[in-house]
Amino acid sequence: MTSSSSHPPQEHQKMPDTFADPAINKQAARTQDPGTDSTEILGAETQASETQVCETQIAESHTPGAPWNDDLVHWYVDNYGEHPINALAVELAVEFAGLNGSETLLDLGCGSGSAVRSAVSTNRANRVIGIDPSPAMIRIAREKTAKQSQDASPTSTSEFLLGGAEHIPLPDNSVDVVIAVNSFHHWPNPGKGLAEVARVLKHSGRLLLIEEIFEEQHRGMSAEEIIKQLDASAYNLKEFTRRPCVDIEVNVFFATPCGGNAL
Ligand SMILES: C[S@@+](CC[C@H](N)C(=O)[O-])C[C@H]1O[C@@H](n2cnc3c(N)ncnc32)[C@H](O)[C@@H]1O
Numbered sequence: 256m257t258s259s260s261s262h263p264p265q266e267h268q269k270m271p272d273t274f275a276d277p278a279i280n281k282q283a284a285r286t287q288d289p290g291t292d293s294t295e296i297l298g299a300e301t302q303a304s305e306t307q308v309c310e311t312q313i314a315e316s317h318t319p320g321a322p323w324n325d326d327l328v329h330w331y332v333d334n335y336g337e338h339p340i341n342a343l344a345v346e347l348a349v350e351f352a353g354l355n356g357s358e359t360l361l362d363l364g365c366g367s368g369s370a371v372r373s374a375v376s377t378n379r380a381n382r383v384i385g386i387d388p389s390p391a392m393i394r395i396a397r398e399k400t401a402k403q404s405q406d407a408s409p410t411s412t413s414e415f416l417l418g419g420a421e422h423i424p425l426p427d428n429s430v431d432v433v434i435a436v437n438s439f440h441h442w443p444n445p446g447k448g449l450a451e452v453a454r455v456l457k458h459s460g461r462l463l464l465i466e467e468i469f470e471e472q473h474r475g476m477s478a479e480e481i482i483k484q485l486d487a488s489a490y491n492l493k494e495f496t497r498r499p500c501v502d503i504e505v506n507v508f509f510a511t512p513c514g515g516n517a518l
Pocket residue numbers: 256322323331335336340341363364365366367369386387388389392418419420421435436437438441442443
């Protein structure tokens with residue numbers, strides 16, 4: 256997640272112990288806050304990593320194809336885990352992909368599970384699955400979502416599975432809609448990931464990729480690259496648009512596998 260207001264200035268030359276940006280410094284304050292933050296959930300064994308999060312790591316993590324850096328988990332969850340982009344993604348799945356309350360929704364690269372919780376709390380799908388290759392993210396997602404279930408007793412079911420775009424632990428033809436929110440540019444092999452998505456999608460299945468439009472120093476993946484990749488992976492691009500979301504803007508790609516029968 257980045258914008259001129261939410262990301263620290265780029266400082267590739269030094270590895271700061273603390274950051275000029277107050278959002279990043281929230282990490283230090285957080286250790287005094289006994290709330291349900293990721294530090295509490297993950298336990299002491301991973302706390303050391305959070306002080307090592309630096310601007311260089313953040314920038315590197317946005318390089319197309321760069322693997323997700325798990326040192327960023329605490330930083331990400333505490334600063335962006337509940338960003339409105341997740342609720343927006345679910346609403347875009349309704350708007351573009353026609354997601355209805357009786358379908359199965361997969362959030363691929365679900366992070367700490369905000370979009371899953373949003374889909375459940377708004378009854379936008381019958382079954383909601385979050386998949387992520389980071390065990391830390393999956394652990395936090397389960398903890399946060401268990402709390403939601405206790406508080407609200409939702410009617411939709413949700414579950415979190417360890418996996419990744421290249422190996423989705425679900426059967427063929429089992430999912431109606433896949434969303435991927437700021438995860439596509441981390442997939443090490445986008446072609447293989449898109450083939451896996453096509454495998455798990457039903458014949459009427461739909462895919463929605465949502466990617467933040469990054470400032471130049473946090474490159475992300477350009478819209479052109481994503482559209483080219485969808486085409487090379489035998490997807491029909493049905494819609495491509497740009498949407499504002501609070502402090503950021505996102506590119507939205509709605510596509511269906513060639514040969515599918517989704518409108
Ligand atoms: C920037 S975070 C976004 C998390 C969440 N979607 C959100 O918007 O809050 C990127 C996520 O992509 C996940 N990721 C990295 N490589 C992936 C892959 N090959 N397949 C699926 N997800 C991946 C990371 O573990 C991380 O949780």
